[in-house]
Amino acid sequence: MNFSEKVFKAVKRIPKGSVSTYSEIAEIIGNPDASRAVGNALNKNPTPIIVPCHRVVRSDGKAGGFAKGTKKKIELLRKEGIEIKNNKIDLEKFGCKF
DNA sequence: AACTAGACGCCTC
């Protein structure tokens, strides 16, 4: 299984209304230090429909980047029911640990 | 070989 494939699998597990961090994803797939590669893989994700990239945020709580625009990402997250304060997300509340 | 949607630590204010 490719790294990207693992990433997609992990991201797909994120329930609606919850978010996960890049390091969480990296940890789940077995490469806790590949947080950066996770973002890279998501950017080039071949299946943007089944992979909710917008539910993946930084460990800082910031949204991070997004192919369609970070602003759009935040907007989507808000629609999911996630509250963002000062451009930051409550990982304590919405952070999904699986 | 160079880039990236990150993470961590250290330094400064």
Next chain:
DNA sequence: GAGGCGTCTAGTT
């Protein structure tokens, strides 16, 4: 205590 800068890693293109 908060913010900014610099550094390192892992994987993809």
